[in-house]
Amino acid sequence: MIYCVEDDSNIRELVVYTLESTGMKACGFPDGTAFMKALAFETPELVLLDIMLPGEDGISLLKKLKSSAKTKDIPVIMVTAKGAEYDKVIGLDSGADDYVTKPFGMMELISRVKAVLRRTKREEKSTQYEIRNLMLDQKKHEVRVDGIPVTLTLKEFELLELLIRNKNIVLSRDRLLEEVWGYDFDGETRTIDVHIRTLRQKLKSAGDLIETVRGVGYRMGGQDET
Numbered sequence: 001m002i003y004c005v006e007d008d009s010n011i012r013e014l015v016v017y018t019l020e021s022t023g024m025k026a027c028g029f030p031d032g033t034a035f036m037k038a039l040a041f042e043t044p045e046l047v048l049l050d051i052m053l054p055g056e057d058g059i060s061l062l063k064k065l066k067s068s069a070k071t072k073d074i075p076v077i078m079v080t081a082k083g084a085e086y087d088k089v090i091g092l093d094s095g096a097d098d099y100v101t102k103p104f105g106m107m108e109l110i111s112r113v114k115a116v117l118r119r120t121k122r123e124e125k126s127t128q129y130e131i132r133n134l135m136l137d138q139k140k141h142e143v144r145v146d147g148i149p150v151t152l153t154l155k156e157f158e159l160l161e162l163l164i165r166n167k168n169i170v171l172s173r174d175r176l177l178e179e180v181w182g183y184d185f186d187g188e189t190r191t192i193d194v195h196i197r198t199l200r201q202k203l204k205s206a207g208d209l210i211e212t213v214r215g216v217g218y219r220m221g222g223q224d225e226t
Helices: 009-021 032-039 058-067 085-093 107-121 153-163 173-181 188-207
Strands: 002-005 026-029 046-051 076-080 100-101 126-131 134-137 142-145 209-211 217-220
Touching: 002 032, 002 076, 009 026, 009 107, 026 032, 026 076, 032 153, 046 058, 046 107, 058 076, 076 107, 100 107, 107 188, 126 153, 134 188, 142 188, 153 173, 153 188, 153 217, 173 217, 188 209, 188 217
Parallel strands: 002 026, 002 046, 046 076, 076 100
Antiparallel strands: 126 134, 134 142, 209 217
């Protein structure tokens, strides 16, 4: 999924249409508010981010993305009408992966998107984790216990993945909320307890790998077999 944050509806619709016509999934947003709300439900593969936006500007949004553990690795291409060297430097120094200046050709944009996606995929580390009888494949978005597939919701999968990547490290409820639900999630920490309970039930014999650290949070125990 590619997110396009652009206040000009004509440009936004054209970009989304072009991306989808080349076989990619895409979704457009007119401002930062709508974009940040969408991030709470789905993490995109890449973001096309305009600098000049109503309300919060693109540079500010970029800095938010790069300061959050949940979104810092999402590649970002800045898209703007500004062509000044200063704006390019600010965008790239703030963590952008590339920079496209309006007006731009759609095929050029698609080429830039594919290039950034190829580069970031090459930089990905191992996407498969195995602990005892539990296996999680990040790339395939698959979880198995004793070789049997386990169906999880998106948040359950992200929660399990975070615990596995930090095995034997205690993660507080606040940190789990911030990294899985987003920094602006206003739910109570009780949400974590409910999801952990459901996760343990679904994992059955592997459920006891998720250990409760009273008064602090949770950790993934066991030995990594990969």
